[in-house]
Amino acid sequence: MTANLTDDDYAALAEFRFALRQFQVFSEERAAEAGLKPQQHQALLAIRAAGPDDATVGYVAQRLIVKPHSASELIDRLEVQGLVRREPTQSDRRRALIRLTPQASRILSDLSSVHREEIRRLQPSLVAHLSRLT
Amino acid sequence: MTANLTDDDYAALAEFRFALRQFQVFSEERAAEAGLKPQQHQALLAIRAAGPDDATVGYVAQRLIVKPHSASELIDRLEVQGLVRREPTQSDRRRALIRLTPQASRILSDLSSVHREEIRRLQPSLVAHLSRLT
DNA sequence: CCAACTATATCGTGATACGATATAATTCAA
């Protein structure tokens, strides 16, 4: 079960984590500059990426891997900030579809753009870390 | 500045995030099973991967990208749990080297082993996500 | 048509990283 790990294995794991953490910090800083908490950014992205009839509270919870009631609170905060609207569904009145407001769409577009650039920039390094661990 | 992003771009970003989040959840669950908070696990890994004379509070702060005083508190908690010791240095009496206890070494070895396996398992999918964004 | 289930929401709590601040040790320049 416990494979023998060398100093280099630990170093590789630590550097992989450091790279992930750098990306996380980059992302959180860009989100903060846009007036968003990290999880708010992730929620907006999940909603935008969902099919038009899939973006419910439960869907966001699944994609962010949080409890449904945590997603509910997260979406409350987005709604207060005018970034999403809850749109009642006729088919199942327990559910509401979450829609991005134009403001949120603009913010997310800018954020996604810089994130895509950053991921492109980090890609070789991340792939190298992954290879080193394989 | 704002590149045009397609539905597929948003989907690719969202799925990349979902993959990262899955890894994070995996990691946090394994850490919890070992009796560690996620950041405690990261701190132990950073300490283990450091050169024997590099593992100071400040070093941990740099590698985890947190403020030095946050690292200090984190290491306090590890020390209380008997997972690290602070070893005063003669050269600079402000600094202390952080050493893993045998217990921590064992826990970290097991954790690192399963993490390496998981990273190997996820590698193709992560590389595919990265390619899709490039 | 009621019992089980699903989707979402509310409330109180705990954990943790932070800002502001403090202290001790070190360094550097006059």
Add this chain to the structure above:
DNA sequence: TTGAATTATATCGTATCACGATATAGTTGG
């Protein structure tokens, strides 16, 4: 050499956020 600036670490109070426990409304299956 000494004292001002800097570095390394620590303390304290606070804000945030996801969670558990629980609640409610709506839906579905026997």
